[in-house]
Amino acid sequence: MSRFLSLAPIAACLLLSMPLFAADTAKGDIAAGHELAYTCHGCHGVTGYKNAYPNYHVPRITGQNYDYLVNALTEYKKGERAHPTMRAQGESLSDADIRNLSAYLASLNDAAH
Template sequence: MTRAPLLAAALLITSLPCFAAEKGDAAAGKTKVYTCAGCHGIPGWKNAYPNYHVPKIAGQNYDYIIAALNEYKKGERAHPTMRAQGESLSDEDMRDIATYLSSIVP
């Protein structure tokens, strides 16, 4: 009787990785992220004009980056520059960029 629940638990645990979100290629993301540096790479994370705080994205959580880019792409977040960036990215681009950015240790 105790073997069946243990076997079921073991099968469930070993099958969980197949439900995880597919991550992208960090090397490809490093190439694709070049446009992000124009705003997000400024020391102190301030945009030159207009002057507003630009969030730090290096080291950001993978799932957060994916969600944010998708929300910009769909127009659910209001920022014209980021909307244009989001609209220009494929799902693969977003996965690659998120994989690269989330791999950076700030």
């Protein structure tokens, strides 16, 4: 019985820390997001490339907040945002794709990309 009691605090710490690890993995797979990001570069990614300006303001997405990216892509997917190109992009992504792509983009340093 005393052996069980001595292990109880360790077990409690492990159980209580599980949501922390789950939150990190729920944010998506950066490597999988890298595979999806090729389509973003035409408008958002090439340094010095002026693809859509001045017709559309093309926002910075590298180094952007993860939750912002997930929300924006989800809203495009649901049709809650109106940009036709981004709506088509959003509709082509699964929820896991959105998390993975957002994790990858959020991991980048904007100055380097």
